[in-house]
Structure formats: C-alpha cells, structure tokens
Amino acid sequence: MLLPFLLLTSTLLARTSQTENGTFALPLGRGPFRTSLQHAELVDNSRLDPWNASHVRRLMISRFDPVPPANCTSIEVPYLTPRVAEEEDEILGGYDYPTGLWEKARLQVCNMTYMECSMAKRDAPIAMFSAGLNTTRLFSQSLVQEIASHGLTVVLVDHPYDTDIVEFPNGDVIFGNHVKKPENGNSSSVEFALEVRAQDISFVMDTLGISSDDKVVMFGHSFGGAATATVMLHDERIRAGVNIDGMMFGPVLNTSLGSQSDPQAFLLWGSQGHNTTEDATWGDFWETLKGSSYVDWAKEFTIVNSTHGSAWDLNMLVDVTGIRGNLSELALSGVGPIPAAPIWNILGRYIPAFFRFALGLEPEDEILQGPSDEFPDVLILRQ
Numbered sequence: 001m002l003l004p005f006l007l008l009t010s011t012l013l014a015r016t017s018q019t020e021n022g023t024f025a026l027p028l029g030r031g032p033f034r035t036s037l038q039h040a041e042l043v044d045n046s047r048l049d050p051w052n053a054s055h056v057r058r059l060m061i062s063r064f065d066p067v068p069p070a071n072c073t074s075i076e077v078p079y080l081t082p083r084v085a086e087e088e089d090e091i092l093g094g095y096d097y098p099t100g101l102w103e104k105a106r107l108q109v110c111n112m113t114y115m116e117c118s119m120a121k122r123d124a125p126i127a128m129f130s131a132g133l134n135t136t137r138l139f140s141q142s143l144v145q146e147i148a149s150h151g152l153t154v155v156l157v158d159h160p161y162d163t164d165i166v167e168f169p170n171g172d173v174i175f176g177n178h179v180k181k182p183e184n185g186n187s188s189s190v191e192f193a194l195e196v197r198a199q200d201i202s203f204v205m206d207t208l209g210i211s212s213d214d215k216v217v218m219f220g221h222s223f224g225g226a227a228t229a230t231v232m233l234h235d236e237r238i239r240a241g242v243n244i245d246g247m248m249f250g251p252v253l254n255t256s257l258g259s260q261s262d263p264q265a266f267l268l269w270g271s272q273g274h275n276t277t278e279d280a281t282w283g284d285f286w287e288t289l290k291g292s293s294y295v296d297w298a299k300e301f302t303i304v305n306s307t308h309g310s311a312w313d314l315n316m317l318v319d320v321t322g323i324r325g326n327l328s329e330l331a332l333s334g335v336g337p338i339p340a341a342p343i344w345n346i347l348g349r350y351i352p353a354f355f356r357f358a359l360g361l362e363p364e365d366e367i368l369q370g371p372s373d374e375f376p377d378v379l380i381l382r383q
C-alpha cells in the first residue's frame with residue numbers, strides 16, 4: 001500500500017463496539033438501504049495472465065447490493081479470511097500496527113435468501129471500484145458498504161500480481177508486489193498495470209451483462225483512482241469517475257476523456273496538500289479535462305486535514321477496534337488524524353450524489369454546486 005507522507009497526531013478516541021464473543025462489528029452504512037455481499041471468482045478465458053503466462057487471468061470480486069430493510073435478515077460475516085488476515089498482519093506489522101485484530105472484524109450484511117446469488121445486473125445503478133497499489137479490495141469493503149447503502153450496487157475488483165494478496169475459493173493464493181513504482185521518470189511498470197486494470201474492469205462489466213448501451217460509474221482509492229481514469233479512456237460504458245487521492249499516470253494525462261456520443265464526467269477528490277496545484281500529474285490531468293469538449297462536468301474537492309489514509313478501511317478498523325489512541329506516529333500516518341465516521345459520512349453523501357447526477361437520475365445536488373453548511377470541512381478547490 002502507498003503509505004502517506006503526513007505525520008499528524010490525534011486526540012480523538014473512539015468507542016469500541018466489541019461484542020461478547022470478541023468480534024468487532026463494522027457499522028452499517030448511513031443510507032436507506034441495507035446491503036448484501038457476495039464474493040466470486042471470475043475467469044477470463046480470453047486472456048493469459050499478463051504477469052504469468054502459465055495460466056489465464058483469474059480475478060476475485062466482491063459485490064455489495066442495496067436491499068430494502070424489510071427484506072433483510074441481518075447476519076455477520078468475517079471481514080477477512082484467516083489467510084488474508086494473516087498476510088495483512090504481517091504487512092501492517094511493519095508499520096507498527098498490532099496483529100490479530102483484523103480477523104475479528106465482522107460485516108453486518110443481509111442473508112442472501114432475498115437475493116438470487118447470481119452475478120447478473122439488477123435494478124440499482126452499478127459502480128465499479130478499484131483499490132490502491134498492492135492493496136486488497138477487502139480493505140475497502142466498509143467504505144463501499146456505506147456507498148451501496150445509498151442505493152448503488154458496488155463491485156470491488158482485485159488485480160492479481162498487483163494486489164498484495166488474492167485468495168481464491170479453492171485456496172489458491174496469488175501475491176502482489178509485481179508493479180514497480182516509477183523510478184527516474186520511468187513509469188512503464190505502473191502504466192502497464194493500469195492497462196491491465198482497465199482490461200480487468202471491462203471484463204468484469206462484460207460478465208455482469210453490462211451492454212455497450214448501458215452506463216455505469218467507477219471510483220477508486222489511490223492507484224485505483226488512477227485506474228478509474230484509465231478505464232474511462234478505454235471504455236465508454238463508464239459515464240463518470242471519482243479518483244480518491246491517487247497520483248495519475250499514462251495516456252490520461254494528455255488524452256481527452258469522453259466523446260460526442262458518450263460524454264464523461266470526473267471528480268478529483270484529494271487530501272490536505274495533495275491537489276491539482278501540488279501534484280503535477282493532477283495539474284496535467286485537470287488541464288486535459290478542461291480542454292476536452294466531451295467532459296461535461298469536472299470538479300476538484302477536498303476535506304480539510306484529511307490524508308491519503310483517510311479513505312481506506314484501516315481508518316475504520318482502528319476506530320472499531322478502539323486502538324486509534326494507542327497508535328504510534330508511524331501507524332497513525334497510515335490512517336490520518338480524522339476518524340472514519342466523518343469521512344464515511346461525507347463520501348457517502350457526495351459520491352452517490354455525483355453518480356446519480358452523472359447518470360441522469362437526479363439534478364445536481366446543492367452539495368456539488370458550492371459550499372455546504374452541513375459539510376463545512378468539504379472544500380471545492382476547482383470547478
């Protein structure tokens with residue numbers, strides 16, 4: 001995972017929600033819907049794996065669907081499998097985090113009796129999601145559950161050999177770390193990885209039955225935000241995208257999104273000190289967005305004092321397990337000074353509002369148009 005650069009301290013302490021059996025229940029989303037969760041392996045028989053030609057491309061996805069509360073029988077399911085939890089303990093242990101906690105986290109989801117367990121499209125608008133470099137999709141389930149509770153189906157996609165660990169239903173594991181960070185201006189490895197992510201996402205959309213006439217949306221954190229723009233460049237089924245704090249690479253820096261028949265919209269969501277002025281890749285991308293006749297909406301938002309780690313689930317996990325107040329400076333730098341609840345509250349309002357607007361389901365919400373009394377910490381930097 002790309003750990004952030006800011007070291008800030010916090011005096012905020014969270015109340016834990018530990019249950020008698022020693023597990024920690026992550027909160028429900030704030031939206032009007034409950035959610036169901038499915039994990040599935042998808043195999044792309046048309047492609048050899050770009051990092052390992054001895055097998056075809058195999059992916060793991062997780063899918064949250066909104067469920068009316070009246071149709072939801074609540075159950076708790078493990079947040080991580082034991083194998084993934086063990087690997088994340090090892091990685092995060094290197095950043096001073098305690099071990100043995102994440103495996104006790106539980107998601108509150110609906111029992112699947114209401115749903116048919118198929119991967120087919122349903123009624124809700126669909127949002128694709130891609131996570132950070134070398135970061136499991138599972139570390140975004142809580143944020144995504146928040147988004148899905150506002151009435152969206154959200155599909156999280158792992159990218160084997162890029163994602164730190166991908167565990168398949170038969171027990172196979174593929175480790176990540178195959179993407180090299182840019183060195184001396186050479187970003188060929190990350191650019192290659194972004195093209196692979198774009199192929200992965202398009203394949204998952206095909207599998208879900210999304211036709212060339214359908215419109216969906218996409219968002220991602222960190223490298224997943226960069227992937228969002230790359231997918232949009234290649235696949236016009238994506239109507240709108242959100243990059244949550246990810247540096248950008250490759251053709252999107254100077255190639256226009258959108259076309260006359262299929263305009264696209266983009267929201268850059270940065271953090272304190274990471275914006276279109278500070279990050280040249282964001283500056284270039286912004287100029288390209290503004291120069292395109294077929295990008296019909298582009299804005300830049302930020303949250304005061306937020307950091308790169310504000311928007312991944314580790315921020316929620318340290319609150320739910322009650323360890324925020326005990327974190328070292330190094331560990332705290334991985335989640336930032338703002339607890340998860342206000343971040344989830346903000347992103348749960350703004351991202352679905354943007355997606356509904358871009359998909360033509362709603363007019364542009366006031367919160368997207370200007371400063372909001374309800375969310376004083378959200379700033380619109382450019383529009």
Ligand SMILES: *[C@@H]1O[C@H](CO)[C@@H](O)[C@H](O)[C@H]1NC(C)=O
Nearest residue numbers: 019020021022023075076106
């Ligand atoms: C743990 O306990 C809580 C209530 O104390 C209960 O809701 C939950 O289902 C239990 N989880 C497991 C996995 O037993």
Ligand SMILES: *[C@@H]1O[C@H](CO)[C@@H](O)[C@H](O)[C@H]1NC(C)=O
Nearest residue numbers: 051052053054055161174175
């Ligand atoms: C490539 O995949 C094969 C299984 O098909 C596995 O045995 C091998 O370890 C993989 N290579 C790498 C570099 O991961």
Ligand SMILES: *[C@@H]1O[C@H](CO)[C@@H](O)[C@H](O)[C@H]1NC(C)=O
Nearest residue numbers: 068069070071072113114115
């Ligand atoms: C969902 O709940 C409503 C209200 O209880 C009920 O009328 C409907 O049949 C339920 N739908 C399904 C698919 O169970």
Ligand SMILES: *[C@@H]1O[C@H](CO)[C@@H](O)[C@H](O)[C@H]1NC(C)=O
Nearest residue numbers: 073074075076110111112113
């Ligand atoms: C969940 O659904 C299954 C059937 O699909 C049923 O056997 C199980 O008892 C249900 N669990 C709860 C907590 O309702």
Ligand SMILES: *[C@@H]1O[C@H](CO)[C@@H](O)[C@H](O)[C@H]1NC(C)=O
Nearest residue numbers: 001091134164165175176177
């Ligand atoms: C990336 O993931 C691998 C596991 O695939 C892990 O060993 C390594 O520590 C991770 N790198 C970082 C910087 O987190």
Ligand SMILES: *[C@@H]1O[C@H](CO)[C@@H](O)[C@H](O)[C@H]1NC(C)=O
Nearest residue numbers: 179180181186187188189190
């Ligand atoms: C750029 O880096 C890749 C590995 O990431 C390497 O294969 C390639 O040769 C490098 N290109 C140049 C021009 O150094």
Ligand SMILES: *[C@@H]1O[C@H](CO)[C@@H](O)[C@H](O)[C@H]1NC(C)=O
Nearest residue numbers: 250251252253254255256288
């Ligand atoms: C974008 O930049 C690359 C690298 O500088 C260059 O090769 C390419 O021609 C540029 N494309 C456009 C459309 O300007």
Ligand SMILES: *[C@@H]1O[C@H](CO)[C@@H](O)[C@H](O)[C@H]1NC(C)=O
Nearest residue numbers: 272273274275276277278381
């Ligand atoms: C971008 O970040 C820098 C560094 O924190 C800051 O000085 C600048 O005011 C920010 N730009 C905007 C438009 O807020």
Ligand SMILES: *[C@@H]1O[C@H](CO)[C@@H](O)[C@H](O)[C@H]1NC(C)=O
Nearest residue numbers: 008009304305337338376377
């Ligand atoms: C941002 O952080 C600074 C320094 O810790 C603090 O003084 C300020 O109150 C914070 N502002 C908000 C809106 O959180």
Ligand SMILES: *[C@@H]1O[C@H](CO)[C@@H](O)[C@H](O)[C@H]1NC(C)=O
Nearest residue numbers: 098321322323324325326327
């Ligand atoms: C936090 O640290 C204090 C002092 O070392 C300790 O008593 C407490 O148990 C710790 N709490 C957690 C949740 O680890």
